[in-house]
Amino acid sequence: MTQTMTTANEVLLDASGIGKKFGGVQALKDVSLTIRRGEIYGLIGPNGAGKTTFFNVLTGLYQRDGGEISFAGAPLTLESPHTVAAAGIARTFQNIRLFGNMTALENVMVGRHLRTRAGVFGAMLRTKTERAEEAAIRRRAEELLHYVGVAEHANSLAREMCYGDQRRLEIARALATEPKLLALDEPAAGMNATETAALRTLIEGLRGDGLTVLLIEHDVKLVMGLCDRVAVLDYGQKICEDVPSVVRANPKVIEAYIGTANE
Amino acid sequence: MKIPTNFLHNKGNIAPMIALAIALIALPFALALVGTAWVRITNFAVLFVLLSLGLNIVVGFAGLLDLGYIAFFAVGAYTYGLLASPHLGVHLPFWIILPIGALVACIAGAVLGAPTLKLRGDYLAIVTLGFGEIVRIFMNNMAAPINITNGPKGIAQIDSFQIGPIDFGKVDTLGGLIVSGPIKYYYFLMLALMVVVIINGRLKDSRIGRAWVAIREDEVAAKATGINTRNIKLLAFAMGASFGGLSGGMFAAIQGFVSPESFILNESIMVLAMVVMGGMGNIWGVIAGAVLLSFVPEILRYTVEPVQMAIFGKMWIDPEVLRMLIFGLALVLTMRFRPAGIWPESRHRREMTAAAK
Numbered sequence: 035m036t037q038t039m040t041t042a043n044e045v046l047l048d049a050s051g052i053g054k055k056f057g058g059v060q061a062l063k064d065v066s067l068t069i070r071r072g073e074i075y076g077l078i079g080p081n082g083a084g085k086t087t088f089f090n091v092l093t094g095l096y097q098r099d100g101g102e103i104s105f106a107g108a109p110l111t112l113e114s115p116h117t118v119a120a121a122g123i124a125r126t127f128q129n130i131r132l133f134g135n136m137t138a139l140e141n142v143m144v145g146r147h148l149r150t151r152a153g154v155f156g157a158m159l160r161t162k163t164e165r166a167e168e169a170a171i172r173r174r175a176e177e178l179l180h181y182v183g184v185a186e187h188a189n190s191l192a193r194e195m196c197y198g199d200q201r202r203l204e205i206a207r208a209l210a211t212e213p214k215l216l217a218l219d220e221p222a223a224g225m226n227a228t229e230t231a232a233l234r235t236l237i238e239g240l241r242g243d244g245l246t247v248l249l250i251e252h253d254v255k256l257v258m259g260l261c262d263r264v265a266v267l268d269y270g271q272k273i274c275e276d277v278p279s280v281v282r283a284n285p286k287v288i289e290a291y292i293g294t295a296n297e
Numbered sequence: 298m299k300i301p302t303n304f305l306h307n308k309g310n311i312a313p314m315i316a317l318a319i320a321l322i323a324l325p326f327a328l329a330l331v332g333t334a335w336v337r338i339t340n341f342a343v344l345f346v347l348l349s350l351g352l353n354i355v356v357g358f359a360g361l362l363d364l365g366y367i368a369f370f371a372v373g374a375y376t377y378g379l380l381a382s383p384h385l386g387v388h389l390p391f392w393i394i395l396p397i398g399a400l401v402a403c404i405a406g407a408v409l410g411a412p413t414l415k416l417r418g419d420y421l422a423i424v425t426l427g428f429g430e431i432v433r434i435f436m437n438n439m440a441a442p443i444n445i446t447n448g449p450k451g452i453a454q455i456d457s458f459q460i461g462p463i464d465f466g467k468v469d470t471l472g473g474l475i476v477s478g479p480i481k482y483y484y485f486l487m488l489a490l491m492v493v494v495i496i497n498g499r500l501k502d503s504r505i506g507r508a509w510v511a512i513r514e515d516e517v518a519a520k521a522t523g524i525n526t527r528n529i530k531l532l533a534f535a536m537g538a539s540f541g542g543l544s545g546g547m548f549a550a551i552q553g554f555v556s557p558e559s560f561i562l563n564e565s566i567m568v569l570a571m572v573v574m575g576g577m578g579n580i581w582g583v584i585a586g587a588v589l590l591s592f593v594p595e596i597l598r599y600t601v602e603p604v605q606m607a608i609f610g611k612m613w614i615d616p617e618v619l620r621m622l623i624f625g626l627a628l629v630l631t632m633r634f635r636p637a638g639i640w641p642e643s644r645h646r647r648e649m650t651a652a653a654k
Contacts, residue, residue: 093521095517095520095521114520114525115517115520115521115523116520116521116523116524116525116526119520119521119522119523120523124521124522124523125521127518127521131515131517131518131521132514132515132518133510133511133514133515133518133519134514134515135510135514136507136510136511136514140507140510143507144507144508144511144519144522144524145522145523146504147504147507147508147511147522147523147524148522148523148524150504152503152504152505153505154500154505154532154536156503157499157500157503157504157505157506158496158499158500160499164503167504168503168504171504207522208522211522211523
């Protein structure tokens with residue numbers, strides 16, 4: 035990872051007043067949160083709380099109805115997903131979305147698209163620049179496969195890899211875009227205990243290398259153990275944002291997850 | 298680390314390649330012994346190979362179903378016809394017109410691509426189908442008030458290629474060998490084919506080629522990975538169309554005549570069938586598909602009648618009917634038993650066998 039550890043408390047992402055409506059359903063209502071550089075930020079909440087909606091708004095898959103997002107000091111105008119990726123936010127998907135019929139290596143090489151330039155003519159003529167760039171793309175992709183620990187499957191088709199490896203491969207592809215913020219949508223979903231532990235090590239390693247991570251997760255134990263700060267969404271609203279120990283004790287959070295006594 | 302390579306990059310084992318090259322060089326003279334018609338048939342087969350390789354970029358790589366591809370062939374052919382015939386009185390040399398034709402087709406490709414960017418699958422197919430028909434009807438009706446395309450009568454007396462003293466429209470003798478016009482075109486087409494195959498292979502293994510395949514595999518993920526899917530899709534349409542335009546120009550010169558009826562929907566479907574039946578995405582499969590689908594109907598044309606006469610002593614079924622029947626049956630059987638094509642791209646084949654399990 036190229037980023038170095040920066041001073042804590044520096045704000046990387048500042049979202050304020052984010053709203054999103056689907057027909058009559060208010061999926062997100064006035065959600066504000068700030069993510070600091072170098073931290074692992076958890077976003078949790080019961081099913082249907084709007085976590086993934088927030089993710090999709092943040093990464094440009096959905097257009098927000100209201101609110102501002104500033105990222106790395108500049109306003110993020112969410113034109114389309116690829117401009118968000120270019121700004122430095124990379125994501126993975128809750129239901130893994132790899133390029134199934136490409137090899138693991140090719141998947142990561144696609145991730146380099148954003149930071150490379152070769153065009154049609156360069157490719158047709160196989161110019162010196164193009165060849166050098168291709169070699170660099172391949173080298174970087176191999177490094178990243180190594181980094182996430184699936185190097186031995188470089189030439190397997192993505193769809194033939196086992197579930198845990200697919201999750202890792204998706205992270206490698208996201209890392210290939212050189213993100214400042216890596217947004218993981220339920221990375222531990224469907225994983226067994228061993229795989230989850232390995233994933234935790236990987237995410238901690240990412241933070242160690244200076245990356246900021248936004249984590250949506252159902253596995254509360256994982257979130258509480260891993261995240262520096264946690265925000266809780268319920269019915270499209272943020273009900274709490276703090277360090278894990280405080281969040282865990284917050285009555286609103288407990289109510290959201292378990293329900294009130296007289297319900 | 299062992300990286301999978303296609304055999305364009307394969308340095309070793311060149312003996313079969315040399316044998317193939319010699320066979321391809323000798324082929325037109327062998328065919329000429331049977332009849333010059335067979336050289337012409339071969340030339341049209343090569344043209345269809347070129348067309349299929351162009352369509353393969355759009356359909357095979359980027360996964361965008363295009364049912365109006367023949368329109369770009371038409372654009373190239375008419376560009377050539379207009380710039381090298383008495384119709385407008387312009388006679389430019391072919392090496393100027395062919396790139397112009399490719400460029401005009403390229404622009405037409407982008408124009409078609411632009412409104413279809415948000416469409417997929419069947420919807421995209423319908424729009425491209427419409428585009429193909431619009432171009433044909435346009436050619437058919439642009440005879441009045443200003444006569445541009447000469448309407449349904451088409452453009453005749455189109456110049457043949459001319460390289461220095463060699464006129465592709467005339468017969469030359471070279472040390473006792475009779476080199477007819479079609480034979481000259483054959484060599485030119487082979488040269489063009491070589492270039493197109495190399496370009497296709499290089500595009501496929503490039504940053505742009507990977508982006509195309511990524512869009513085919515999962516457009517949302519491709520976007521999220523930072524690919525500007527709008528531009529990359531337009532590029533696929535434009536690149537595919539340029540190859541169509543290039544082939545169209547050669548078609549006009551070989552034929553010496555263009556008219557709208559050469560560019561009917563049936564032709565688009567034929568080219569698509571070549572790509573799908575050969576093996577979408579795999580350059581060699583597409584070539585095999587185009588060669589087969591070009592030759593089989595012609596071979597049947599010459600064999601259906603004698604075979605019937607030999608077996609029954611008289612004609613039971615009209616040769617034309619039987620020919621299309623056999624051809625259609627062959628298509629159905631191929632797709633039934635080899636759903637990913639005769640020679641599929643390895644990833645497609647794996648996908649198909651997995652689906653069958």
